[in-house]
Amino acid sequence: MNSAGVDSPLLRCSDLSKYYGRxxxxxxxxxxxxxxxxxxxxxxxxxxxTTLLNCLSANLEPTSGTVEYAMRDGTMPNLFDLGEAERRxxxxxxxxxxxxxxxxxxxxxxxxxxxxxERLMAVGERHYGKIRHSASDWLERVEIETGRIDDYPxxxxxxxxxxxxxxxxxISAPRLVFMDEPTGGLDVSVQARILDLLxxxxxxxGLSVIVVTHDLAVARLLSHRMxxxxxxxxxxxxxxxxxxxxxxxxxxxxxxxxxxxx
Amino acid sequence: MKQENFYNFAYLDEQTKxxxxxxxxxxxxxPGYQVPFASREMPMPYGWGTGGVQVTASxxxxxxxxxxxxxxxxxxxxxxxxxxxxxxxxxxxxxxxxSEASIIQTRHRIxxxxxxxxxxxxxxxxxPEPLRFLEPRETExxxxxxxxxxxxxxVKLYEDIATHGHIATSYAYPVKVMDRYVMDPSPTxxxxxxxxxxMAALQLYGAGREKRIYAIPPYTDVVxxxxxxxxxxxxxxxxxxxxxxxxxxxxxxxxVTDDHGGRxxxxxxxxxxxxxRAAGHTGKQPDQAAEV
Amino acid sequence: xxxxxxxRLSDVSKSFTMHLRGGISLPVFEDVAFAVHAGECVVLTxxxxxxxxxxxxxxxxxxxxxxxxxxxxxQLTETDIVSASAREIMTLRRNxxxxxxxxxxxxxxxxxxxxxxxxxxxxxxxKSLAQAAAASVLSRLNVPEKLWHLPPATFSGGEQxxxxxxxxxxxxxxxxxxxxxxxxxxxANRAVVVELIEEKKAAGCAIVGIFHxxxxxxxxxxxxxxxxxxxxxAAA
Numbered sequence: 001m002n003s004a005g006v007d008s009p010l011l012r013c014s015d016l017s018k019y020y021g022r023x024x025x026x027x028x029x030x031x032x033x034x035x036x037x038x039x040x041x042x043x044x045x046x047x048x049x050t051t052l053l054n055c056l057s058a059n060l061e062p063t064s065g066t067v068e069y070a071m072r073d074g075t076m077p078n079l080f081d082l083g084e085a086e087r088r089x090x091x092x093x094x095x096x097x098x099x100x101x102x103x104x105x106x107x108x109x110x111x112x113x114x115x116x117x118e119r120l121m122a123v124g125e126r127h128y129g130k131i132r133h134s135a136s137d138w139l140e141r142v143e144i145e146t147g148r149i150d151d152y153p154x155x156x157x158x159x160x161x162x163x164x165x166x167x168x169x170x171i172s173a174p175r176l177v178f179m180d181e182p183t184g185g186l187d188v189s190v191q192a193r194i195l196d197l198l199x200x201x202x203x204x205x206g207l208s209v210i211v212v213t214h215d216l217a218v219a220r221l222l223s224h225r226m227x228x229x230x231x232x233x234x235x236x237x238x239x240x241x242x243x244x245x246x247x248x249x250x251x252x253x254x255x256x257x258x259x260x261x262x
Numbered sequence: 263m264k265q266e267n268f269y270n271f272a273y274l275d276e277q278t279k280x281x282x283x284x285x286x287x288x289x290x291x292x293p294g295y296q297v298p299f300a301s302r303e304m305p306m307p308y309g310w311g312t313g314g315v316q317v318t319a320s321x322x323x324x325x326x327x328x329x330x331x332x333x334x335x336x337x338x339x340x341x342x343x344x345x346x347x348x349x350x351x352x353x354x355x356x357x358x359x360x361s362e363a364s365i366i367q368t369r370h371r372i373x374x375x376x377x378x379x380x381x382x383x384x385x386x387x388x389x390p391e392p393l394r395f396l397e398p399r400e401t402e403x404x405x406x407x408x409x410x411x412x413x414x415x416x417v418k419l420y421e422d423i424a425t426h427g428h429i430a431t432s433y434a435y436p437v438k439v440m441d442r443y444v445m446d447p448s449p450t451x452x453x454x455x456x457x458x459x460x461m462a463a464l465q466l467y468g469a470g471r472e473k474r475i476y477a478i479p480p481y482t483d484v485v486x487x488x489x490x491x492x493x494x495x496x497x498x499x500x501x502x503x504x505x506x507x508x509x510x511x512x513x514x515x516x517x518v519t520d521d522h523g524g525r526x527x528x529x530x531x532x533x534x535x536x537x538x539r540a541a542g543h544t545g546k547q548p549d550q551a552a553e554v
Numbered sequence: 555x556x557x558x559x560x561x562r563l564s565d566v567s568k569s570f571t572m573h574l575r576g577g578i579s580l581p582v583f584e585d586v587a588f589a590v591h592a593g594e595c596v597v598l599t600x601x602x603x604x605x606x607x608x609x610x611x612x613x614x615x616x617x618x619x620x621x622x623x624x625x626x627x628x629q630l631t632e633t634d635i636v637s638a639s640a641r642e643i644m645t646l647r648r649n650x651x652x653x654x655x656x657x658x659x660x661x662x663x664x665x666x667x668x669x670x671x672x673x674x675x676x677x678x679x680x681k682s683l684a685q686a687a688a689a690s691v692l693s694r695l696n697v698p699e700k701l702w703h704l705p706p707a708t709f710s711g712g713e714q715x716x717x718x719x720x721x722x723x724x725x726x727x728x729x730x731x732x733x734x735x736x737x738x739x740x741x742a743n744r745a746v747v748v749e750l751i752e753e754k755k756a757a758g759c760a761i762v763g764i765f766h767x768x769x770x771x772x773x774x775x776x777x778x779x780x781x782x783x784x785x786x787x788a789a790a
Binding site for chain 1: 570571572573574577611615616617640641643663
């Protein structure tokens with residue numbers, strides 16, 4: 001199916017640990033992410049999943065261990081051996097980051113169109129007409145009326161803001177998107193629509209995704225594989241349906257049994 | 263009482279001047295880069311040009327001839343006050359004639375006449391950081407300058423076009439210096455931006471409250487940012503000429519002349535206008551000269 | 555000609571450890587061993603709760619296997635599900651092993667036709683061909699055409715079940731796992747499912763199934779395996 005790059009992982013995390021002083025954030029995490037895979041990291045608050053996500057996305061330097069990433073030129077350097085300029089370039093081209101709070105990923109004081117177009121301008125697009133065309137195209141793809149292209153995100157509802165944030169990230173055709181609780185704090189019906197949209201985009205674009213969530217339903221709907229974290233360690237990992245249907249570890253069983261049945 | 267006894271030459275002590283000169287040299291070496299400096303308290307409020315005054319005080323010598331302009335004019339409050347300050351503390355000669363001056367300190371205009379290699383123009387800068395309004399974190403904007411991440415500057419211009427149909431930024435219009443640093447040319451009208459490009463005179467920018475100095479050495483490339491399909495252009499006043507001297511290709515002030523709605527346009531650069539009138543040029547409302 | 559089995563289970567055991575109930579271990583069965591050849595339908599029998607569904611889920615990689623081997627042969631490769639990586643199992647699920655249960659996991663906002671065609675598209679079939687095949691199976695299973703372009707979330711239980719069955723049969727899996735696909739179907743649709751199974755067998759598909767309904771079982775089964783034989787009595 002997907003031909004290029006399928007025979008090697010996109011990201012390889014090896015023995016990654018992050019300590020805050022003596023307090024561990026995450027400990028000895030190793031895994032590989034392959035092109036087109038969606039990996040969910042689940043666990044309760046304080047389990048280290050956000051620390052791990054921040055290390056993987058090069059926002060936080062780990063205490064030890066490496067995160068290697070398959071660059072477009074075929075090399076696979078450790079992110080923390082790259083210069084900051086290269087890392088930041090990756091972040092705004094080949095990667096996306098969808099924050100739980102859209103305000104963290106958007107510029108609330110500039111229009112929706114400028115938000116969506118920013119990545120294009122950042123890589124040197126200097127044609128207003130083309131930028132605007134791409135921006136309205138992406139607004140449509142995330143189901144925001146193109147007539148609202150000049151409105152400010154602060155006039156948008158929570159769900160619309162989140163969809164706008166998604167468009168801002170995907171316009172640069174990233175290969176890897178990090179998501180931190182992408183539906184946290186939204187109404188259930190709004191959540192469903194976002195998840196739906198993400199599912200469609202992820203499979204249409206063949207994106208690789210690492211999504212952190214405490215919501216197992218989100219993991220079930222979006223991810224192929226999942227890792228369960230507790231006290232900074234990955235205690236169980238496997239296919240999402242396998243971990244959810246036949247959890248092995250005591251904590252995973254507790255987590256699964258705590259899902260509210262509707 | 264002879265006031266000059268109370269002050270060091272040009273008010274600042276010599277150590278401070280050395281510190282500021284070092285910052286100026288660094289700024290000249292890295293065109294467009296904002297060099298931090300230990301800005302002093304000056305005997306005037308922030309916003310009155312404390313940055314420009316410190317730069318001028320550090321480079322001025324006894325033989326210099328100083329011109330002080332405020333919005334193009336030699337006669338407005340700020341210009342008069344600061345000229346008085348240097349007359350008092352340095353005792354240097356001052357002039358209103360652009361061509362006579364060796365140092366021109368300006369608030370928000372570049373004179374209409376071309377400057378020469380023998381001149382230095384000092385700008386008073388309120389906010390030196392062009393990225394400030396889109397990215398308030400100073401740590402982040404410094405990183406953006408270091409890594410040449412200037413996409414955000416175009417976000418601002420995009421917003422202008424989206425809102426107004428054209429790039430409506432008409433002053434403090436961002437420029438790229440020597441194809442490296444994006445710089446705020448202080449709130450000069452964008453009409454003056456082309457004059458900055460390959461200017462023969464040294465341009466120094468001082469921001470007192472923000473404690474930054476930056477510079478453009480003579481004959482440096484200065485390009486105003488724009489879009490391919492919305493290229494940079496300067497303000498135009500079609501069918502308008504100076505009411506006093508009849509000039510057309512200049513930056514105009516609009517002046518209310520009476521309380522019956524009477525008004526006229528005249529050169530913002532007062533010295534330029536006077537020179538033209540002295541040379542015999544005349545506009546349609548020459549009798550208003552005394553009012554302006 | 556004697557062919558290699560496409561699916562072989564040896565010494566397969568399953569127990570559940572219930573950490574939330576003091577860590578008690580519930581053994582289900584031990585040393586299950588059987589092989590399935592292409593074109594053959596093997597039916598698992600035994601009373602409910604004996605672990606028939608668990609065996610299917612273990613073959614599909616949905617349940618963990620504590621002991622033994624589950625070897626799947628596809629084209630030139632052999633994969634042991636028990637030790638395979640998540641990625642290998644995902645590939646097998648896309649290309650080799652299909653699983654049909656009576657429950658549809660509804661995907662919101664995707665039409666029934668696209669859900670059914672989706673499995674074949676994932677295998678690389680042309681979208682229009684896949685949709686034509688999907689339409690054919692849906693009409694054979696008597697899903698009214700006016701529903702095809704609607705998401706199945708609002709369908710009746712029986713309609714959802716038939717959409718799910720259609721999805722499993724449209725794709726071309728060499729191995730098909732059927733977990734009571736005919737439960738609660740009416741006689742006419744049951745007969746269609748039997749037909750579909752026969753067609754798959756004829757096409758060389760290896761099938762492992764569980765059928766509550768004795769008539770269906772007798773019609774499609776080439777062999778039956780009584781899971782009771784492997785059962786570990788809780789009392790023992």
